[in-house]
Amino acid sequence: MFHWLEKNPFFFAVFVFVTIAFAGLVEILPNFAQAARPIVGLKPFSVLELAGKNIYLKENCNACHSQLIRPFKSETDRYGHFSLSGEFAYDRPFVWGSKRTGPDLKRINRSTDWHESHMKDPQGTVKDSIMPPYPWLFKKVADIDTAYAEALTVNALFNTPYNNAEFGDVKLPANKDAANALALTEAKVIGEDIKDPVVKEALNQGKIPEIVALIAYLNTRK
Ligand code: HEC
Numbered sequence: 001m002f003h004w005l006e007k008n009p010f011f012f013a014v015f016v017f018v019t020i021a022f023a024g025l026v027e028i029l030p031n032f033a034q035a036a037r038p039i040v041g042l043k044p045f046s047v048l049e050l051a052g053k054n055i056y057l058k059e060n061c062n063a064c065h066s067q068l069i070r071p072f073k074s075e076t077d078r079y080g081h082f083s084l085s086g087e088f089a090y091d092r093p094f095v096w097g098s099k100r101t102g103p104d105l106k107r108i109n110r111s112t113d114w115h116e117s118h119m120k121d122p123q124g125t126v127k128d129s130i131m132p133p134y135p136w137l138f139k140k141v142a143d144i145d146t147a148y149a150e151a152l153t154v155n156a157l158f159n160t161p162y163n164n165a166e167f168g169d170v171k172l173p174a175n176k177d178a179a180n181a182l183a184l185t186e187a188k189v190i191g192e193d194i195k196d197p198v199v200k201e202a203l204n205q206g207k208i209p210e211i212v213a214l215i216a217y218l219n220t221r222k
Pocket of ligand 1: 056059060061062063064065101102103105108110122123126129130131132134214218
């Protein structure tokens, strides 16, 4: 039936173009429906949380952890409600992942001190865990400046609703210094539940250890 098309390079090229363009549109168009996308109650990431997300990416946690619960009973029984596209409206990039050496983290719901002990010594918390320890997260300082630049970018390019009461009133500070100050305030709240004296001391000196930013990010997954 399509022999004439195969013998006619010009129309064949047009046909291929139209087919691929249509497939592209189907993928791209939903992204323009900005207002309709986020689920109700979803907030943009604060600068501290973004810094934590960058640590998650840098340490490649998603090599072992997914953040996408599929609509199967075996998954919803274990991890909770299956993921909805609107829950990821501010995840840039997505960290859905495709490998589950460890459990899904989309709805991870643990306390700060649980995360602290687990990150320092997974086997001390969960016997037989094969997750590696991350001792350096307790010493290295989180990169707030880059996270702030990122927040400015998603705000400018993708209309991420900062400073908007309707979307949780997450603040986008006016400059880098204000961003660092705000991140430190948020970090200190988390720091109250942290036991490690090195982390506490760093916070007192105005530095934010990576572990604190990472926990801030993990808490957004609840
Ligand atoms: C080599 C694979 C591997 C890597 C890399 C890894 N994990 Fe894990 N993770 C696991 C395994 C296996 C478990 C389940 C056993 C346990 O709780 O320790 C787990 C458990 C967890 C849990 C507890 C989940 C629950 O529901 O109890 C959290 C939170 C977590 N990981 C966070 C992280 C973060 C954050 C990183 C990156 C800094 C990371 N993991 C890197 C394998 C990994």
